Amino acid sequence: MLCEKCRQHPASVSYHQIIDGEEKWLCLCDGCAESFDLSHPFTEEFSDFSDPKQNLFRSRLSGRVADEPTKKRCPFCESHFDEITKTGRLGCEHCYEVFFGELRPTLDHLHGAGTVHKGKVPRRHTESDPSDRLMQLKERLQQAIESQAFEEAARLRDLIRLLEQASKGGEEA
């Protein structure tokens, strides 16, 4: 697909904006995306009583247009990555792990490459090691099987599999 601004170069970035509930889509090439002024706040649309999240925070490059559309789904909420780029919202907490590779360029763009959380940590948060988390999930899987909640169990099984793959991939890289 060609860039919707210059109509010369192939589009590589999708720009998604929601203003007052109305969605706008733009697919741009790298050059146009660079020069596209995403931060100018003084348009009519922005001067309204605004929820900054509604108007501005989502007005970002919401995701690279994938070269090959991925068929992967989050086993917990069943979101597709395409749906995430379309709405600018992830489906659930697990999407961050499941689609971490796909999200990475956007996260780097939004927050700076390699930036990690430095703020508050919940007191009851114990997951310092990803393997702890896997253990917890495996326990939940066991409970689900025991209580014959098979749908839940299948989801958890897929999630564990994906997380294990992701952590292996991380080690290799």
Place this chain on the structure above:
Amino acid sequence: MSIFLKWYEENGSEDAVVLSSTVSLARNLSGYPFSHLTNQTEREEIIQKITAAAARLDRLGLSMRTVDLQTTEDLQRMVLAEHRLASREFLRRSGGRVLLVSGDESVCLAIGGEDHLLISVTAAGLECEKTMRLAQQIDDLLEEQLTFAFQDRLGYLTASPDHLGTGMQASVMLHLFGMDRLSLTAKLANTVSKMGMQLYGVRAFGATHDYQITNRMTLGLTEEQAAMNLETIVRQIIDREMAAQSECLQGAERFEDRLYRTLGELQFARRLSLEELQAALSLLRVGICQKRISLPPRLLNTLAITAGEASILFGKGEFLSAGGREEARAELVRARLSEIELLK
């Protein structure tokens, strides 16, 4: 409803230029999909869990009133928006959305919006740190009972990746009359955007000279740092605004005359449109900044928030025509002004 002094009826630091400071924390319950994918049962469970946990806030002396948007009429929603208790976006939809509001309207828990929970704390004047601390205390208390979605690397997990990390948004409302007059605000917006902040014009308080500045960075810095950064920048903006005002008013011999005529109008008018009131409040605010008139800024905040179209109607409890609302507004303004002593 009025036994508490509302936040906007209190004094705040730097309140001649700064209207208010708000800190909000976005949180999601672990084990549920994010709001836009929840079904009705899940939405009800989320509301029930958060509401139950919020009972703990009485330890901070906060008693929360529940507003279920499902059973709230349009007019009341508009009042909530005018009082800035939730965004219009949040108030637009009704199903599965609940607001818990403290008596002084300074603390608000919005349940069922983009994120399961948005904890907001507002105070008059420049109070980023104070509001941030209270928001954290509320978060701590809720966390005793609730498990929020969190990951070591990405912090609090939010529906939109924009708020990952602290999930915290700190914002300050400013009255930038002088900088607006000298056409400096666009440049200012540009400058602050390079520091990870966003400045934009708002009409929440009515007058066109009102701006909001918000932190954009949520990942890679602590809540304290974000709040301090914002306060530091706002202090610099206040200095620039004061200088800009002085420049605007240089040689403006009739300014004081205009100021007192405006005050006289508010004291005696029998009809006031919202636009007239907003323009008058903006001018009086400059008068306060320039020490040409002695009025408490909290009075201006109170009028700006309580004299909106919906609030006037709601206060009267009956339908009023546009003319009727203008009369009711003038009456309210006269009553508020008569409560204070005009010193100069």
